[in-house]
Amino acid sequence: MHHLEVSELFAMLVVMLVAAKIVGELAQRIGQPAVLGELIAGILVGRSVLGLVDPHVETIHMLSELGVVILLLAIGLETDLRAMMRVGGTSLAVAVIGVVLPFGLGYAACRLLGLDGLTSIMAGATLTATSVGITARVLSDLGRLRDVEGQIILGAAVIDDILGLVILTVVGGMVGGGSVSVGAVAWTTGAAFGFLAVTLVVGHLVLPWLVRLASRINLPGTPTIFALTLALGLAWLAEKSGSALIIGAFAAGVLLAKTPRAHEIEKGITTLGHFFVPLFFVAVGASVDLSALNPLDSDSRWALVVGGALIVCGVVGKLAAGYAPFWFRGDKRVVGVGMIPRGEVGLIFAQMGLDQGVFDAGMFGGVTLMVIVTTFLAPPLLKLLLTSKNGGRIHEEPEGIEDLVTEA
Amino acid sequence: MHHLEVSELFAMLVVMLVAAKIVGELAQRIGQPAVLGELIAGILVGRSVLGLVDPHVETIHMLSELGVVILLLAIGLETDLRAMMRVGGTSLAVAVIGVVLPFGLGYAACRLLGLDGLTSIMAGATLTATSVGITARVLSDLGRLRDVEGQIILGAAVIDDILGLVILTVVGGMVGGGSVSVGAVAWTTGAAFGFLAVTLVVGHLVLPWLVRLASRINLPGTPTIFALTLALGLAWLAEKSGSALIIGAFAAGVLLAKTPRAHEIEKGITTLGHFFVPLFFVAVGASVDLSALNPLDSDSRWALVVGGALIVCGVVGKLAAGYAPFWFRGDKRVVGVGMIPRGEVGLIFAQMGLDQGVFDAGMFGGVTLMVIVTTFLAPPLLKLLLTSKNGGRIHEEPEGIEDLVTEA
Numbered sequence: 001m002h003h004l005e006v007s008e009l010f011a012m013l014v015v016m017l018v019a020a021k022i023v024g025e026l027a028q029r030i031g032q033p034a035v036l037g038e039l040i041a042g043i044l045v046g047r048s049v050l051g052l053v054d055p056h057v058e059t060i061h062m063l064s065e066l067g068v069v070i071l072l073l074a075i076g077l078e079t080d081l082r083a084m085m086r087v088g089g090t091s092l093a094v095a096v097i098g099v100v101l102p103f104g105l106g107y108a109a110c111r112l113l114g115l116d117g118l119t120s121i122m123a124g125a126t127l128t129a130t131s132v133g134i135t136a137r138v139l140s141d142l143g144r145l146r147d148v149e150g151q152i153i154l155g156a157a158v159i160d161d162i163l164g165l166v167i168l169t170v171v172g173g174m175v176g177g178g179s180v181s182v183g184a185v186a187w188t189t190g191a192a193f194g195f196l197a198v199t200l201v202v203g204h205l206v207l208p209w210l211v212r213l214a215s216r217i218n219l220p221g222t223p224t225i226f227a228l229t230l231a232l233g234l235a236w237l238a239e240k241s242g243s244a245l246i247i248g249a250f251a252a253g254v255l256l257a258k259t260p261r262a263h264e265i266e267k268g269i270t271t272l273g274h275f276f277v278p279l280f281f282v283a284v285g286a287s288v289d290l291s292a293l294n295p296l297d298s299d300s301r302w303a304l305v306v307g308g309a310l311i312v313c314g315v316v317g318k319l320a321a322g323y324a325p326f327w328f329r330g331d332k333r334v335v336g337v338g339m340i341p342r343g344e345v346g347l348i349f350a351q352m353g354l355d356q357g358v359f360d361a362g363m364f365g366g367v368t369l370m371v372i373v374t375t376f377l378a379p380p381l382l383k384l385l386l387t388s389k390n391g392g393r394i395h396e397e398p399e400g401i402e403d404l405v406t407e408a
Numbered sequence: 409m410h411h412l413e414v415s416e417l418f419a420m421l422v423v424m425l426v427a428a429k430i431v432g433e434l435a436q437r438i439g440q441p442a443v444l445g446e447l448i449a450g451i452l453v454g455r456s457v458l459g460l461v462d463p464h465v466e467t468i469h470m471l472s473e474l475g476v477v478i479l480l481l482a483i484g485l486e487t488d489l490r491a492m493m494r495v496g497g498t499s500l501a502v503a504v505i506g507v508v509l510p511f512g513l514g515y516a517a518c519r520l521l522g523l524d525g526l527t528s529i530m531a532g533a534t535l536t537a538t539s540v541g542i543t544a545r546v547l548s549d550l551g552r553l554r555d556v557e558g559q560i561i562l563g564a565a566v567i568d569d570i571l572g573l574v575i576l577t578v579v580g581g582m583v584g585g586g587s588v589s590v591g592a593v594a595w596t597t598g599a600a601f602g603f604l605a606v607t608l609v610v611g612h613l614v615l616p617w618l619v620r621l622a623s624r625i626n627l628p629g630t631p632t633i634f635a636l637t638l639a640l641g642l643a644w645l646a647e648k649s650g651s652a653l654i655i656g657a658f659a660a661g662v663l664l665a666k667t668p669r670a671h672e673i674e675k676g677i678t679t680l681g682h683f684f685v686p687l688f689f690v691a692v693g694a695s696v697d698l699s700a701l702n703p704l705d706s707d708s709r710w711a712l713v714v715g716g717a718l719i720v721c722g723v724v725g726k727l728a729a730g731y732a733p734f735w736f737r738g739d740k741r742v743v744g745v746g747m748i749p750r751g752e753v754g755l756i757f758a759q760m761g762l763d764q765g766v767f768d769a770g771m772f773g774g775v776t777l778m779v780i781v782t783t784f785l786a787p788p789l790l791k792l793l794l795t796s797k798n799g800g801r802i803h804e805e806p807e808g809i810e811d812l813v814t815e816a
Contacts, residue, residue, distance in 0.1 A: 004470075006469075006470060006473045006647075006653065007643065007644045007647040007648065007653065008644075009470055009473075010477070010640040010641070010643050010644045010653075011640075011641075011644045013637075013640050014637050014640050014641045014644065017633055017636070017637050018637060021622075021625050021627060021630060021633060021634075022625070024625075024627055025624070025625045025626060025627060028626065028627070034627055058466050058467060059466060059467045059470040059471075061414075062412075062414060062417055062467040063467075065414045065417075069418070214429075216433070217429050217430070217432075217433040218433060218436065219429060219432055219433060219436070219442055220678075220682065221678075221679065221681075221682030221683075222429060224679065224682060224683075225425055225429060225682055225683060226429075228425070228683065229421075229422050229425050229426060232418040232419075232421050232422050233418070233419075233422045235415065235418050236415045236416075236418045236419045236422065239414075239415040240415065245414065245415065245418075268679050268682070270628075270629075271629065271632065271676050271679040271680065272679065272680065272683060273629075274628065274629030274632060274633055274676070275629075275632075275633060275636065275680060
């Protein structure tokens, strides 16, 4: 982690926010969601181009993590738990197939390209986890978070994120050279899913009492700070119990969605999100290393070959997952496309592979390319599918998380 | 600087926010401003008592600095520059006397207690700078920021902050063992005051153009983020040109106060402030080291003697400064009391003295005691003076920065 003076941090935040707003606005003007602009803004100000923002600076990293917590809290506040449970089986099918298929395809493709078993497993693993942050933001950019397709994608992305933890445990154990016990896998799986279940049940019982307690505090902004505190607390608890930070933040939002002051909370969290959420997407963009894709370099040519293969496997695998719940009568294409973006999760796997020596520079570049393309492909594709379906429909609720980006 | 995992940071933020809200609410219930509760909350969770929050953790420090920027931006938005200029001479008199008198009294008292010249100068210096953050927050807690007394105090506190930079240069040079050139002092003084003047003049000319540019960005939250970006940018520029971060943030607020969307900006910044501002006050409280005041320790007994002397000099000096503008017909007591709190600025001087070996543990403890007492004395005294003057008057404007704390 790198360090900064306070004034240097301020300068970096200015660069990130100004770039996010300008490129976000340009993206909207050409009919794309603003989040796409924020990711591109990140690439522009990051190490690949201008070198003004280093996402590995401790405080920038922390602020962007606060951004993803606030985003998932806001998404949770927009989520109707009952509706999500009704499509729970559908989400589960999409998530499981969407993990198994891309993994299998990616592994097979890498073996066909002559790579060894461990490298191929690691490459397959990078294809598994949908980035719930990017997916949710795209849906909310388009005002479609509450559509049945939106609920399925969101549910699948959450399950997917938990499965990603399990895979991280298994693959992490394998590249670490140790054996992976069935017990460890079972424990990770149980802890990850168990956390969400326990939190929702216990939270449902305890929350009314907590809300009454907080309502005795007569300081302005208390509902918003209460919600943020709950999200941060559950995120901490989620990580401590072997689940993922963002699952805790999402659970907090789901629990708070039914409380009396949910609307006030949503407004306050949205305002906080205007500052924090773009920092997350700009930081994701800034952590992309385009130099891994220099076409004059032999590693990079290999990266283009591997990357191309991984992109095909990743896109086909997730699209097919959208068709997995054969009983579902909605738009299967939308579900499949919604699962495509990999984002920061894929980059974490790639970095782990590089650090452990499983990936060389070419493989790292290939995975980076796959992450960029899948992340950048989904927003315009989704937009195309959703607006062609019912021409530029205005969603019902102009306030709240959708407000993090107006519709173009 | 110390480091944290993301989840540890979240846990620390939960502790800080919950403590701030609970103790802030309790403070209000016994008729004190919430900021007093937040400072006490900081002492409770900091190293002196529970040890849960370490204000030297890099990200906590950065977040609390963002808090003071947002606070000063909000204060600036509430400031009527013309009104402040009208009482400019009065503010200047209060600021200058409020620096010279406490310094002279503190120096004399320490010499009488048998201390050497350099230590006495350093001790005098710790008495000079009013904490503009604490003063402004107390006034806004009480809804009196726009009274003529409020404007004088605020103006004096800003000038005072600039004078503090000059003193820091001089004393820093002396304890560093070097000689202090008249040129260096003149440069610091010129740069510090010059920045404010140049920013206000240039900003007045350039801002309408910038606002028009920003208004072409059609993303929600843009006015708030524009304001925050301007404050962070000017804070950075202020530090780079030898002035203080908070002067830049304050100047941004003053400039934006007259723009068409000032009201919307004020609402957004207030919401951001609900999260960031308490972090600043809790961090100030958490950095107080009560162990320097253990009565069983001989250093600490000496600390109580020195601290007692410094408290008398500090309080008398600033109170007298309130009476310095003999032509002023308002409440001179309010102005004097408003200048009393020293806060984080005094602690920075004390730490510098300790690091340079000019202060021993006893002196450090004495200065800490002075900072605690002056900081904690001002809010209840001000509240007493202002409410006895016209019994519990409700201020005109319930929204905006005053909203950072409701009136008790």
